[in-house]
Amino acid sequence: MxxxxxxxxxxxxxxxxxxxxxxxxxxxxxxxxxxxxxxxxxxxxxxxxxxxxxxxxxxxxxxxxxxxxxxxxxxxxxxxxxxxxxxxxxxxxxxxxxxxxxxxxxxxxxxxxxxxxxxxALAPYWEKLAAECKPRKFLIQNILVxxxxxxxxxxxxxxxxxxxxxxxxxxxxxxxxxxxxxxxxxxxxxxxxxxxxxLSMIWSADICIFFFVGFIFAKSLGLSSLGIAVIGTAIALTLFFLEKNIISAKNSMAAVGPASVPGPANSEEDFF
Amino acid sequence: MEKRVLSAEENSVLKKMFIGSHLVFTCFNMTKMEANGFTITMAPAIESIYGDDIEGKKAAYARHQSFFNTHAVAFNFIAGLCYAMERDCKEGKVPGQTIDAIKASLMGPTAGMFDSIFFNCLRVIGAGIGIGLCSQGNILGTLIFILLYGVLQSVLKYILLRLGYTLGTSFIDTIFNSGLMGVATRSASILGLMMVGAMTATTVNVPLNWVINVGETSVVVLDLFDAIYPGILSVGLVLLMMALIKKGKRPTILIIGLLVVAMLGAAAGIF
Known part of the structure; x- marks a missing residue:
């Protein structure tokens, strides 16, 4: 033209x-x-x-x-x-x-x-640049790229x-x-x-199974990420409150005295 | 919960973060997606929190260089939250791993939610009004679209950044004072792992296109793997990458390796 x-x-x-x-x-x-x-x-x-x-x-x-x-x-x-x-x-x-x-x-x-x-392929370069702790340089190079x-x-x-x-x-x-x-x-x-x-940052052997659970929810059940998040939150919250109760029970028992700590409480703690 | 009044320092950091947060998609790439935008947004917070603490600063910058991807408005909520967490991380209240886990767990669901609100709803409304006016040759259509879709998102980015910060601060204080940070980290990690698993299913793809011909029969290799479990190759690839990174292999090597494998594979007809 x-x-x-x-x-x-x-x-x-x-x-x-x-x-x-x-x-x-x-x-x-x-x-x-x-x-x-x-x-x-x-x-x-x-x-x-x-x-x-x-x-x-x-x-x-x-x-x-x-x-x-x-x-x-x-x-x-x-x-x-x-x-x-x-x-x-x-x-x-x-x-x-x-x-x-x-x-x-x-x-x-x-x-x-x-x-x-x-x-x-630039990703590792950005990683190295960010670790230099020079935000202005990082910003300018980003805009140039x-x-x-x-x-x-x-x-x-x-x-x-x-x-x-x-x-x-x-x-x-x-x-x-x-x-x-x-x-x-x-x-x-x-x-x-x-x-x-x-993953390498949040992976730990005792909870890594949830990675596969999330994968299967998305792949096989076709759930949306919001749906998976609700299920995941339910699991995470349940575990959170469960462990919270165990910790507070342990604390209250420790307050009463070590002699009164019953056996089962300890084994339950080990279980989690 | 009493309403916290933000200090002048916090206000100025939040303002700088708000400006920086418009660069969400800067140098968007398939490896880390919005990581660079997140680093730029977090920079004012990291500078103000860590000051002369070079080691802490380095760790924080590295932390916010990890993979990140969500909607541009939700981005600000998570950035505000991270500002609050970084502040407590410096005081030793929050371990760095918690920040990673919370970022990983929030990006998936917020992306889905905000994409449907903004991209599929608000944009359609704005564009609908705009199309009507523009097709009659009225420039107001363009302006209304920018106002409804663009300016509104910017305003919400500002509000959500502050909301994320204030909510984050009070939430962390509550958790920390009850001595449950370890438990909270584990719960957040569980949710984070699940969301990364879900994102692996939807975004990582090993496009194998390899057919082995043995006499009359031909075997589709991808079907063999999918018979074990659909998408098992994506999971295998992500886990392999994690294992190599934990072994200390540099990401550069992995990325170049993948590129070489893909090109050789394509030339050989595997992909």
Whole structure:
């Protein structure tokens, strides 16, 4: 389409990508309702931006991103389709733009998948940096890395607006399939390292069975995390009050005198 | 319970934490998810509590670098709670393990609850109003959406951070004064373990796609494992990682190892 528009779109993508993380919580500023009018304003057609933003919001409303994985990126989708509708114009441009938003979504998510293991591999570096106890340095490096994280998306938006999305799709198809499979497999296994570190801190032999109980509740019974939390709280509270009673009974007996402590109380204590 | 008046120091720390807490998703990654955001949010609290105590500071920073993931608003409640706990950790009232356990036990259920309140309810209401106005070309639609969904979440983040802190302080005092901290830690660990188990089931995935052809018959390897118990590979992977970390293996090695295994496996057709 045009280089100027491509630069403007890439800049909007970069700004929104960063701002969505730093302002007003999450998934607010990068929604089509906000990005649509913004792109419209930048390209000089606010009205198309508003109308397209409304239609796109309705499309992306059902596509939720709960749990960290985003099935289709609404930010890039909105930018590409609104730009297309404004720059091409004429009858049917809006419909064509809407259709484009889905294809850019798949390109974007393939590229993002490619980079997922790279950002995940930074985790040990962050750990080491945090242990240096320099919060300002930690903060600045985080923001810098965020800006770099956005770069693949910025480049895709730029190329997509400047030269069309078909070329990108073709380039992506040329990449051997196993590279994509391997990278996405790595991404889905990385979380195990985080859980491993977390578990190593709270694991103890006498209560570790509850790890498996939680797993089975979620996997086999299909309970939601809230449901499992209620059951877990019930177990934890019961144990808490049980042990509390044992401790207070022991204390009151100790107050009466060691001679009056009956045998069973001790064995009960050993049992827990 | 008498209403506690927060000191000027506490107020300033909470304000800094509130600003920092907007970086929940900074450097979000699959290994630790929101850990960096949590570290940044906790930094003002850690600095104010530990001061010159370098060892305590290091331990606290390391503690808040562990895996964390919840909704951005619930995040602030847990951060407030952690501020209260870190303060008592410095005084020796709360062991560090309790903080880990409480964080682990709270993130799952709060994520589910807040995601449905904000993402599936409030956002839909805000977007519904916004779509109506925007489709007529009215910019107010965008503003109302930002106000209803974004600004409201920010306000709630502020309220929940303070709530977490005040609740945490009074709760810990009650538990500590009754001498039940050990018992409470164990209970929190039980809940934490259960929630990590549940999260393992929903987020860790070993996408095995390996079919062995023996003459006429073909064997799907994933089915063999799932016949033992569905998802046993995810549990095995998490436990293996834990065992390696307890043995002192560095996370870097584990992550690079997983990446290599995944790429080689994919090239060989295992994944």
């Amino acid at each position: 045009s280089i100027t528009a491509a630069i403007a779109c890439a800049a909007v993508y970069w700004c929104i990508y960063m701002l969505d993380q730093y302002l007003l919580s999450w998934q607010c500023l990068n929604r089509p309702l906000v990005v649509g009018p913004l792109i419209g304003f930048v390209l000089g057609d606010l009205n198309t931006g508003l109308v397209m933003g409304a239609s796109l919001e309705a499309v992306f409303m059902g596509i939720s991103a709960i749990g960290g994985s985003i099935p289709s990126d609404c930010l890039s989708g909105t930018i590409i389709s609104v730009t297309y509708a404004i720059l091409v114009g004429g009858d049917g441009a809006m419909e064509a733009g809407l259709a484009l938003s889905l294809s850019i979504g798949t390109v974007m998510s393939s590229i993002t998948n490619m980079f997922t293991p790279v950002w995940a 965020d800006a770099v994280t956005a770069l693949p998306g910025v480049i895709i938006i730029f190329l997509g607006v400047a030269f069309g999305i078909e070329g990108l799709q073709a380039g992506l198809d040329a990449c051997p399939a196993w590279v994509m499979t391997g990278l996405s497999a790595a991404g889905s296994m990385m979380t195990a390292v985080g859980f491993g570190i977390l």
